[in-house]
Amino acid sequence: MPFRKSFLLIAGALGLACPPVFADASSTSRQAPTNPTAATATQALPPERVASTLADYQRWLDRLAERQAVAGLVTAVVINDKVVYEHTLGYADAATQQPVTPDTVFRLASLSKAFATALTGLLVQDGKLEWDTKLVDVLPYFKLKDVQAGAEATVSDILGQRLGLPRNTYDNMLEGDVPYEELVRKLDEVNMVCGVGQCYGYQNVAFGMIGDVVFARTGDFFYRQVGRRIFYPLGMNTASYGLAALESSQSWARPHRQSGHSWIPFEPTETYYRVAPAAGVNASLRDMEKWLIAQMGGRQDVLPTSLLDVLHTPGITTPIELHETPWRSARLTAAHYALGWRVYEYGGETLIYHAGAVAGYRTMIGFFPKYHAGVVTLWNSSGAVPSGLMPMVFDELLGLPHVDWAGIEGAAAANTAPKKVKKRSRSSNRGQ
Numbered sequence: 001m002p003f004r005k006s007f008l009l010i011a012g013a014l015g016l017a018c019p020p021v022f023a024d025a026s027s028t029s030r031q032a033p034t035n036p037t038a039a040t041a042t043q044a045l046p047p048e049r050v051a052s053t054l055a056d057y058q059r060w061l062d063r064l065a066e067r068q069a070v071a072g073l074v075t076a077v078v079i080n081d082k083v084v085y086e087h088t089l090g091y092a093d094a095a096t097q098q099p100v101t102p103d104t105v106f107r108l109a110s111l112s113k114a115f116a117t118a119l120t121g122l123l124v125q126d127g128k129l130e131w132d133t134k135l136v137d138v139l140p141y142f143k144l145k146d147v148q149a150g151a152e153a154t155v156s157d158i159l160g161q162r163l164g165l166p167r168n169t170y171d172n173m174l175e176g177d178v179p180y181e182e183l184v185r186k187l188d189e190v191n192m193v194c195g196v197g198q199c200y201g202y203q204n205v206a207f208g209m210i211g212d213v214v215f216a217r218t219g220d221f222f223y224r225q226v227g228r229r230i231f232y233p234l235g236m237n238t239a240s241y242g243l244a245a246l247e248s249s250q251s252w253a254r255p256h257r258q259s260g261h262s263w264i265p266f267e268p269t270e271t272y273y274r275v276a277p278a279a280g281v282n283a284s285l286r287d288m289e290k291w292l293i294a295q296m297g298g299r300q301d302v303l304p305t306s307l308l309d310v311l312h313t314p315g316i317t318t319p320i321e322l323h324e325t326p327w328r329s330a331r332l333t334a335a336h337y338a339l340g341w342r343v344y345e346y347g348g349e350t351l352i353y354h355a356g357a358v359a360g361y362r363t364m365i366g367f368f369p370k371y372h373a374g375v376v377t378l379w380n381s382s383g384a385v386p387s388g389l390m391p392m393v394f395d396e397l398l399g400l401p402h403v404d405w406a407g408i409e410g411a412a413a414a415n416t417a418p419k420k421v422k423k424r425s426r427s428s429n430r431g432q
Helices: 047-066 109-126 147-152 155-159 171-175 180-184 209-218 222-234 243-247 271-279 285-295 305-311 319-323 326-331 385-398
Strands: 004-008 072-079 082-093 105-107 256-259 262-265 281-284 332-337 342-346 349-358 361-368 373-379
Touching: 047 072, 047 082, 047 385, 072 285, 072 385, 082 285, 105 361, 109 155, 109 209, 109 222, 109 271, 109 281, 109 305, 109 349, 109 361, 155 209, 171 180, 171 271, 209 222, 209 271, 222 271, 222 285, 271 349, 281 285, 285 361, 285 373, 319 326, 319 332, 326 332, 326 342, 326 385, 349 385, 361 385, 373 385
Parallel strands: none
Antiparallel strands: 004 082, 072 082, 072 373, 105 281, 256 262, 332 342, 342 349, 349 361, 361 373
């Protein structure tokens, strides 16, 4: 995998005294409360620690490339509204050996949810709707099996993953090509696992109803509103919605599957594009750098702090998250779902995070509000190895003990072929 490119971007932006490292370029409230971390003063990370972290990240990514653990990958580190590190490796299309670049467009999978919640917040600020707007007042088709509970369900309940439905309700039928429009009208056939607002249950189909709410209250299509209110003002010039838009991008990452020691591209699926608010966004690394800056408060003209505080406030508890992976088990002491974001207590610090996966694509984004420091990573193959790299970066930034969460520091021979991942579904958009 010969195509690897890294940049340490303007060490002076961090206030680093050292030269560049690289020369190449539990609340269950159904209202949205005030973010308890909003008043925390921003603190600077030690410059020497940042420089050391970026040097180690480069080394880990080189090991990843040597082991061919991904078809293609792009990643960036953003601190204090500056992109301080950017790296690409591998291919957008392994068959043609077209390399990925910072402008190559990837599917974002469940990272799309944060765009939906941000747009909703902007419409709340406009007075078009409220977080506690009842779904039955906007969507004539909406019902739950518990009729009384359904009558009380709100916009924030679907965006905060607390509608009371079993986890991933109807995802299997969506993957079986049953239309979204049919599935949302069948929600009243599903046995609820708890009352509305009382427990966590991750959804894609039900989450997609926010698109219907937006259309009902604005008269405009959801994806157009996101383009006008978020993509355009942030300068996310390659961001889009839908399969056709992905494939018409000047450079786009094909999904890949494992074949022996190689990666084989295949055609992307339409499935989760049909729930656009939940999983419909396409974007490049350069787009996501701008998005990360905005989410950390660096674009007040687009996403003001008053809105970000609401989006990032811990909501329903998600105890399952505390044990899903080794790094979560070791580092997390609390886990909640906010509005399109997960909120963790990671090594004693608040981490705003989300991940996603659809067939042949995986994505991760996370940041520490206290330090205005974050990481975004996108890759176009099903291998899970890169998912351990982000917590390794987090550990170093926070000065925590080093652990090889990605399993890349042992003998190279142990990991020369891409790892197989147990598949829970054909498209697997399980909202990690």
